[in-house]
Amino acid sequence: MLIRRAAPGDEAALWAILAPVIRAGDTYVLPRDMGEIEALTYWLGQDRETFVAEADGRILGTYYLRANQPGGGAHVANAGYMTAPEARGRGIASALCAHSLDRARERGFTAMQFNFVVATNTGAIRLWKRHGFEEVGRLPGAFIHPTEGPTDALVLFRTL
Template identity: 80%
Template sequence: MLIRLAEPDDRDEVWAILEPVIRAGDTYALPRDMTKEEALAYWLAPERESFVAEADGAILGISYIRANQAGGGAHVANAGYMTAPEARGRGVASALCAHSLDRARERGFAAMQFNFVVASNTGAIRLWKQHGFEEVGRLPGAFMHPDLGPTNALVLFRTL
């Protein structure tokens, strides 16, 4: 699997990964009716370094890394990940996470923080903890899950 910077020609394949996650509305706090252009502007924003994971010419997953906050919080990275439905369970998210941790170190970040991990996303939580993240906060009922209703969101953190 190759992880590389996203390129303008990747937009349609990036959208193909973004759209089902956004429409499902059960893991990301994004509007479920977000348009393609809005979603791509969000994921590929200039302040983010956006990556794709590909194998055999197909994009299997996407990620970004950015400063979590400006000013006094700019030494902590933030990242996001999505995997193509057909590529789930193949180690794509784990590879993207490991890559983002390495890239964050290269960029001089001291830590990484996930601000809003939906508590019902147990597979992702288990994976992030395997990569050294610890739960440092819990936001009661902060996410309105489409099936479960008010659901906790977690804050996960690890030093680099």
């Protein structure tokens, strides 16, 4: 598997990954009816680096890396990850996380923080904890899950 920067021409493959996650509405705080152009503009935004995981010529996952906050918080990284539905359970998200931690270090970040991890996203929480993240906060009922209703959101953090 190759992890590389997203490039022009990757948009269709990225949208194929983003769309089902956004439409499901159970892990990301993005509008479920977000359109393709808006989603790609968000994911490929000027304030972030976006990477893709590619195997056999197919993009199977993606992540972005950015400063969590400007100014006095710019030394802490933030990232978001998505994996193609057919590629889940194959270690793609774990490889993307490891890559993002290395890239964050290269860029001079001293920590990484996930601001809003939906508490029902237990697979992701287990994965992030395996990569050294700790729960440092819980936001009671901060997320309206499409089937579970009000659900807690977690703040996860690790130093680099």
